[in-house]
Amino acid sequence: MHKLKLILPVAILLVSLGFAAGQPKKQTTKQSVDPIELLARNIPSPGEKNIVLATFLNGKDTVKVREFDVFGVNRMDRTVPQMLSKSERDKKIKENVFYKLLSLEGEKSTTVSSEEYLSLLKRATEREASLYLFEYLIVPRIVNQQAIDNYYKEHKDKFPGTKESGKNKVFELLKQENAARIAKIGSEWLDSTSAAYGLTYNDSLLKKISGYNFITQDILAESLNKLTETELSTPVLLCQKVGVTVNLRALVKSLKEIPPYALMQYRQIHKLKELINGTTHNLILASEAEKHGLLQNSEVVKRAKEFVKPNLGYIEDRIRFVDGNFIPTKKEMLDYFDKNNQTDKDLWCRRKMSTSEIFMPFDDADADSTNDKIRVAIEMENILQKVKSGEDFDKYARLYHRKMSSFGFLDWIFKDNFGLVGETAAKMQAGEISEVIYHPIAMSIIKVEKVNEARPYAFEYVEEIIKKKLVEQKKQAARTKLQAELNKKYRVKFIK
Secondary structure, X not given: OOOOOOOOOOHXXXXXXXXOOOOOOOOOOOOOOOHHHHOOOOEEEOOOOOOEEEEEEEOOEEEEEEHHHHHOOOOOOOOOOEEEOHHHHHHHHHHHXXXXXXXXXXXXOHHHHOHHHHHHHHHHHHHHHHHHHXXXXXXXXXXXXXXHHHHHHHOHHHOOOOHHHHHHHHHHHHHHHOHXXXXXXXXXXXXXXXXXXOOEEOHHHHHHHHOOOOOOXXXXXXXXXXXXXXXHOXXXXXXXXXXXXXXXXXXXXXXXXXXXXXXXXXXXXXXXXXXXXXXXHHHHXXXXXXXXXXXXXXXXXXXXXXXXXXXXXXXXXXXXXXXXXXXXOHHHHHHHHHHHOOOXXXXXXXXXXXXXXXXXXXXXXXXXXXXXXXXXXXXXXXHHHHHHOOOOHHHHHHHOOOOOOEOOEEXXXXXXXXXXXXXXXXXXXXXXXXXXXXXXXXXXXXXXXXXXXXXXXXXXHHHHHHHHHHHHHHHHHHHHHHHHHHHHHOOOEEOO
C-alpha cells in the first residue's frame, strides 16, 4: 500500500479516548490596540491576535513563541482571559521560553533515560498507538490504495507537483469526503470490539439517570442527591477482561462537573456511557494496538515523542532542581538564623491569648421575641456592665457560651481564630474585657486571661523552616543563572 502520513478523522473515537478533538475557533474581531502597546498595560491574556512574543534559535531554525503558546488559545465563547500587568506577562513569557529551552537541553541529557520520562513516553505511545489503530484498520476500508490511484488518475491536472505529493493530497481529500462513513464504521468497530472484551453497562440504572431533569445543575442535583448509598455503589460499567469497574458514584461526580451549556445532551444514554467508558476504551484499544505490533511502529513512536516533548522541559527542571542538590550546611542555617531571627516572622512564635467568651446568638425570624437582635443586644450590654463592675466573668461565660467552647473557655487563640473574636483579643492585654462584639448572627464579650507575646523561637525549633527557605533561595539563584545562560546560548530575543 502507498505509504502516506495519516491523520485520524474520527471525532467520536477521539472523544471515546478522552482526547480533545476540537480546533480553536478563528477570531474575526479586529484589535484596535497596537500589539506593542498591549504589552505596556493590563491586558487580556491571551488576546485575539496570536502575536510573536519571543524568538530563539534551535540550530539554524528560528523558533517563534506566540501569544497562544504562552497563554493558551483565546476561545471567546468559553474562556475568560486573564488580566495581567506587564510584569506578570513578562514573567509568564520568560518562564515559557525557559521551559522550551530546558526541553531542548533535556533531549541532549540523561533526562530522556529517566524513569519519569520513560513512564510518560510509554503512556503516550499507548495513546498514539490507539489512535493510529483506526488509521491502520478503519480508514483503508474506505480510502484504499486503489481509490487513491483512480482518483489521482482522473483528476491529475488538479494536483501539480510530484506524484507522491499529489496522491497524499488525494488521500486527505478522500478522507474529508468520507469522514461520516469513517466515523460510523469506526464507532461500530469500537462497539463490537468492546463487546468482545466483555464490556457491559447497567442499562436500567443509566435509563433511570437519563430520565432526570437536566435543565440546570441545581435541578439535576436534587435528583442525584436522593440516590441511596446502595445505588451509588452499584456498577454501571463492567469489563473484567481489562479489570475495570465503574460505579454510579463516579458517573454522578462526572455529571456534577458538566458545564451548564452542555448539560442537556446527557439526557441521552449513549452520552452517559461516554462519560464513563473512556478509561475502558483506552485499555481495550491499547491492547488491540499491541496485538497489531503498533507500539513499535516508527510513526507511532515519532508521534509519541512529539506528544511528550512539551513535558520534557518540566522533567528536566525537576531533575536539575531537586531539593537534594541544594541542601544548606549547618553553618549556613545558623548564619541565616543569627542575621534574620529578629525580622523574619516565620521564625517567631505568634502572639496568643488565653480567652474566655460570653456568647449569645440572635434570630430576628424566631417566633420567640426574646431572641431578636435588639433584646439580645440589651441583655449583652447589661452583662457587660456587671462583669466590668466586678461580677464573675466565668459565671456568665458558663451560662452563655458557644457549643464548641469548654463552657465559655476558648483556650489559647491566635489573631486569625474565631473571626472578630481573635482580631479583638489580639489588641487586648491580660485581664482586659472587651466591649460587645457584633457578629452576623450572634454577639460576644471576651476576656483575655493570659497573653504569650510574639517572640523568636530557639534555633532547634526552626531549623527545618530555615532549611526549606535556603533550599528555595539556592534553587532560585541557580535557576536564574541557568536561565541567563540558556538565553545567551539560544540567542533569545523578547519582543517589547
